[in-house]
Amino acid sequence: NAAVADSGLYQCSISFGREKVTANVAISVPRVDTIWMLTTDRCGGFCQSTYDRSVYYAVSSSNTWDKSKYYDCPSGYHWASTEEGRKIFKNNGNNAVPYVYHGQCGWSGYVYGGLKRVFFRFRDSASTNAYKHAGNYDMFQVDFGSTTNYFAGIVCIKD
Numbered sequence: 194n195a196a197v198a199d200s201g202l203y204q205c206s207i208s209f210g211r212e213k214v215t216a217n218v219a220i221s222v223p224r225v226d227t228i229w230m231l232t233t234d235r236c237g238g239f240c241q242s243t244y245d246r247s248v249y250y251a252v253s254s255s256n257t258w259d260k261s262k263y264y265d266c267p268s269g270y271h272w273a274s275t276e277e278g279r280k281i282f283k284n285n286g287n288n289a290v291p292y293v294y295h296g297q298c299g300w301s302g303y304v305y306g307g308l309k310r311v312f313f314r315f316r317d318s319a320s321t322n323a324y325k326h327a328g329n330y331d332m333f334q335v336d337f338g339s340t341t342n343y344f345a346g347i348v349c350i351k352d
Contacts, residue, residue, distance in 0.1 A: 236298035244332040247351045256308040258344035260319040266349035272316040273348040275323040284332045295328040310345035
């Protein structure tokens with residue numbers, strides 16, 4: 194999956210003693226594409242985990258998961274893999290830690306902007322079917338299921 198890039202033709206000069214070489218160089222610099230994100234809820238669509246402060250939940254403006262799409266996290270974060278999620282979220286009991294996103298940041302339960310949002314996906318969820326459920330306690334373990342409906346967004350980890 195290609196990242197969006199800034200590109201251009203730049204003139205570079207290099208001096209070697211008395212010799213000066215000038216060349217035109219074409220470069221392409223990857224940049225983060227977060228146009229897919231919803232940023233209008235009270236958390237700006239990017240809510241920090243209460244269980245692990247390096248984890249953030251990035252909310253999608255669409256509630257349909259496109260398994261073939263690469264979703265960028267904001268700059269300074271990366272889209273977590275299932276394995277990273279499993280290492281962080283190991284608990285399978287009910288605890289007093291708040292929910293992942295349910296009823297938070299201006300959401301009415303699972304609904305925000307008229308759309309139901311339930312599943313936060315991992316970078317490799319297309320093959321593992323892993324997700325964090327918006328209505329589970331934040332510390333709760335990674336779950337598995339293949340639905341593309343009720344997509345909430347992705348799990349990001351601070352670099």
